[in-house]
Amino acid sequence: MLSRMNPPSADHAPAPARLRRPVGQIALLGAVLIGAVLLLGACGADGTDEAGDTPDQALPTISSTGEGVPSLPLDGTIWTLISMTANEHVSPVPEGVTSTLLIRPGHQGMTVRSGCNSFGPSFGHGDDDTATEGTLAIGGGPITTMACGTDATRVERHVTNVISGFVDYTIDGTTLTLTDGGLGLTYTGT
Numbered sequence: 001m002l003s004r005m006n007p008p009s010a011d012h013a014p015a016p017a018r019l020r021r022p023v024g025q026i027a028l029l030g031a032v033l034i035g036a037v038l039l040l041g042a043c044g045a046d047g048t049d050e051a052g053d054t055p056d057q058a059l060p061t062i063s064s065t066g067e068g069v070p071s072l073p074l075d076g077t078i079w080t081l082i083s084m085t086a087n088e089h090v091s092p093v094p095e096g097v098t099s100t101l102l103i104r105p106g107h108q109g110m111t112v113r114s115g116c117n118s119f120g121p122s123f124g125h126g127d128d129d130t131a132t133e134g135t136l137a138i139g140g141g142p143i144t145t146m147a148c149g150t151d152a153t154r155v156e157r158h159v160t161n162v163i164s165g166f167v168d169y170t171i172d173g174t175t176l177t178l179t180d181g182g183l184g185l186t187y188t189g190t
Contacts, residue, residue, distance in 0.1 A: 069173035071132050072189040076105040079176045081115075084158045085184035094151035099159055101176075101187060110138070112163055115155030116148030121163065132171045136178075138164055159185060 081099035084091050093099065099115045103123070110123050119141055126135035148156060161183055168179045176187040 071171045072174055072176075073131065074169065074171060074176070075103045077176075077189040078102050079187035079189050081155070081159070081185055082188050083186045084155065085179075085182075085186070086158070087182040090186075093155060097152050097155050099155055101163075110141075112159065114159040114163075116152040117144040117146055117156060119143035119160075134169060136167045136169060138167055140164075158183070 079101040081093050081101070083093065093115075097115050098113065100111075100113045102111045103109075104111070110121055112119050112121065120143075121141040122139040124137045126137070128134065162178055162180045162185050165180065170177050171189075174189045176189060178185045178187075
């Protein structure tokens, strides 16, 4: 549709690219906002509907702070590594090294940036898993093989040692903790 329009005249310059939005995106955004307003309007001030029932889709509100911070979902959240644990000794991730974990929504795969290389291991959930705790059974998968600096190599070794086999997870608010015996990884989610 835009290709059929006449080019703008010199006295009527087009809006900068960052300000232009395709009509479909604007319509979708409007529909989402209207839906959110309608959904919130159907709930009471305490998060219940008119019958006093809590919606089934409500997120768990588990937090070590006791402030009722909703826990992020395991799937679909980008988890960024903030510390590594080995036999109760906690080390922060070195400056300049980034390691992330993403379980794609619907359990459609896992992507791990281990500090230098990336890999996509196979995985499955345990039968007793909940939204905030459980066990992942993690198998092998393709991995890149770039040379890494000393700090990145240390982080990568720790990440790959934890993210294999049976790994326990807990989510508390925006914090994901993965543990495998005496080894652990602590992530923050966005």
